[in-house]
Amino acid sequence: MDYEKLTVEMRRLALEAGDKIMEIYNSDEFEVKTKSDDSPVTAADEAADALISQGLRTAFPDVMLVTEEQADTHGETADTFLIVDPLDGTKEFVHRRGDFTVNIAFVEHGVPTRGVVYAPAKGRMFFTLADGSSVEEVGALDKQVMGAISPIRVSAADNAALMVVASKSHRDQATDDYIGKYAVKDMKSAGSSLKFCLVATGEADIYPRVGRTMEWDTAAGHAVLNGAGGKVVRFDDHSTLKYGKDGYANPFFIAYAPSVALKDA
Incomplete structure (x- = not known):
């Protein structure tokens, strides 16, 4: 290419x-x-x-x-x-x-x-x-x-005071329960793939997604976050989120700055 x-x-x-x-x-x-x-x-x-x-x-x-x-x-x-x-x-x-x-x-x-x-x-x-x-x-x-x-570059996160971004249209109790495992300084809501970009710029430290998405929803934001030093992993086992899956459906995932100490699901 x-x-x-x-x-x-x-x-x-x-x-x-x-x-x-x-x-x-x-x-x-x-x-x-x-x-x-x-x-x-x-x-x-x-x-x-x-x-x-x-x-x-x-x-x-x-x-x-x-x-x-x-x-x-x-x-x-x-x-x-x-x-x-x-x-x-x-x-x-x-x-x-x-x-x-x-x-x-x-x-x-x-x-x-x-x-x-x-x-x-x-x-x-x-x-x-x-x-x-x-x-x-x-x-x-x-x-x-x-x-x-x-x-742009991901943040050096303070795990005692994390900045979290979550979905504006798809927020649910499971998401709130997971966010509750962290010491959160502030929460913001955003729509679409902007959430990946807010992590990429350091405006947020972590974006958990406990809900259905497709690869076309996430690939561009994932690429931008990768290029800014961030990561996107599966929610269940913290392995890297892969693309080209059958049907192009994603599992639940977490997008984050590597300085964040991830909690288990």
Whole structure:
């Protein structure tokens, strides 16, 4: 893989998809449909998916593409693949809460090694460079020219006063019970894959997810967190979360800065 080209293409496509999404987000109204798994989908999901899919297939025709909005890609498997969630946090989008993201990732041998997470309503853009390290781009976001970038790094956590981030739309008692095992200084809620990015920047120390997710929900955020020195492990045995699983469904997991002393489930 040409990682320089991958960085340029993922970043550009995320920004272009973000523009499409915001056009619909800022309209007076939009239709919300329900998919077969009862999850919501909007014209923004579909428009962003069409744009990103076409762009990736043109730029990387020999790399398998898995995307949430194309069910026919969910039965394919490969050792190396691109994986997309064109609009993660559709519930946040529908309720106009702003915590939604565009997610594009590249997986190699079960590991998300490169990725971009763009939150268009918040103007925050996180991605991996060609060398695999992660940055946040700040200032005006130009599709053709990369602007000022700031390297990001996970926190040196204080285990006596941890910063925890949890899901805004999927918080439950099991999550609260697990968080209760830690000495918590402060809690914040966030939607979509932004939670991975808050751990990657050191704004949070740990993000436990005790609930269903799919690989396209997590791969880009996982890649950004990896590139910032973080880790994502299975909730049950603390082994590394792997990708390319049958059906692309994830087990429960924990995303965290390695300085956090993990508690057992």
